[in-house]
Amino acid sequence: MGKQQYILLTLLIVLMCSSCATSKKEEYTRLEGFVFGTTYHITYKSTVNYEEPINTIFKKFNNSLSTYIPNSIISKINKGDTTVVVDDYFVEAFDKAKRIYVETDGYFDPTIGKLIDAYGFGSGKEQKNLTEEEIEELMKSKGFDEIILKDRRIQKPNNIEFNVNAFAKGLGIDVVGRFLEDNKIQDYLVEIGGEIRAKGKSPRGKLWKVAIDDPNTDGTRSASKFITLDNQSMATSGNYRKFKINTKGEKIVHTVNPKTGLAQESKLLSVSVASTKDCADVDAYATAFLAMGLEKTKNFIAKKPSLKVVLLYAEEGGIKEFSN
Numbered sequence: 581m582g583k584q585q586y587i588l589l590t591l592l593i594v595l596m597c598s599s600c601a602t603s604k605k606e607e608y609t610r611l612e613g614f615v616f617g618t619t620y621h622i623t624y625k626s627t628v629n630y631e632e633p634i635n636t637i638f639k640k641f642n643n644s645l646s647t648y649i650p651n652s653i654i655s656k657i658n659k660g661d662t663t664v665v666v667d668d669y670f671v672e673a674f675d676k677a678k679r680i681y682v683e684t685d686g687y688f689d690p691t692i693g694k695l696i697d698a699y700g701f702g703s704g705k706e707q708k709n710l711t712e713e714e715i716e717e718l719m720k721s722k723g724f725d726e727i728i729l730k731d732r733r734i735q736k737p738n739n740i741e742f743n744v745n746a747f748a749k750g751l752g753i754d755v756v757g758r759f760l761e762d763n764k765i766q767d768y769l770v771e772i773g774g775e776i777r778a779k780g781k782s783p784r785g786k787l788w789k790v791a792i793d794d795p796n797t798d799g800t801r802s803a804s805k806f807i808t809l810d811n812q813s814m815a816t817s818g819n820y821r822k823f824k825i826n827t828k829g830e831k832i833v834h835t836v837n838p839k840t841g842l843a844q845e846s847k848l849l850s851v852s853v854a855s856t857k858d859c860a861d862v863d864a865y866a867t868a869f870l871a872m873g874l875e876k877t878k879n880f881i882a883k884k885p886s887l888k889v890v891l892l893y894a895e896e897g898g899i900k901e902f903s904n
Contacts, residue, residue, distance in 0.1 A: 619772075637752075644666075647702065686839065776815070792852050815859060
């Protein structure tokens with residue numbers, strides 16, 4: 581979730597920096613690379629190059645929460661290792677996930693790992709053309725209410741697997757942002773795969789301005805809406821690019837509905853959430869809203885004024901927008 585805007589964001593940041601006075605540009609450092617299966621771009625007001633310590637953070641983070649690393653903490657737990665002592669990254673991911681799981685009535689659920697794998701969007705084995713019976717059986721392997729974190733150890737039934745990829749990029753962004761702030765940096769933007777945490781001002785001396793992709797289904801990229809971030813995080817989720825077509829010709833999207841076990845596209849095409857909360861929070865909310873669908877999301881955000889949400893949805897006559 582959220583990969584759909586990073587190219588436009590990159591271009592936007594480049595344009596912003598190229599329009600700055602030379603003295604302004606020299607005050608900022610720009611880092612970029614590849615992490616979590618996608619790209620990252622970091623711009624901050626300092627001449628100190630923090631690439632090495634940030635890469636060390638990424639490595640430690642992956643060793644905690646990546647399901648693609650066989651010996652990571654989360655992978656060992658998923659294999660049933662009850663001796664694993666979890667680290668701070670895992671504790672934060674667990675606590676945030678539990679809170680948002682409760683708030684969203686289970687529409688955000690990191691225990692649907694086996695379903696994600698079965699649909700072919702995880703690190704495990706894909707099952708082609710899932711039947712209703714197979715989905716029903718896989719639904720038995722989820723249940724956040726059955727998980728206990730006590731004394732830094734996880735207690736859970738063996739059939740339940742964690743998958744925190746739905747908000748791992750957001751949490752990774754938060755960790756990097758805090759590192760920069762610990763080093764007295766107050767003006768920065770951290771972006772990983774389209775998710776963003778922005779503080780202070782850009783090299784232009786103004787608040788950071790980022791783009792939301794139009795939900796194009798033909799592979800092209802365009803943006804008609806821009807958001808200014810005032811010490812905020814933003815995450816975008818959409819099913820219009822990341823999907824599969826099974827042998828029956830059915831569209832299988834990457835967002836799995838924890839309530840039904842289905843991976844079906846709804847008329848809600850894109851969800852962007854901005855808030856002063858952590859990026860992990862808005863990343864998780866965006867995932868939950870895409871699973872909820874349009875009407876349930878509208879009802880939810882009506883009670884959460886701290887969340888600024890842009891919903892792009894398909895309706896007769898074209899694509900419509902709802903924002904609060």
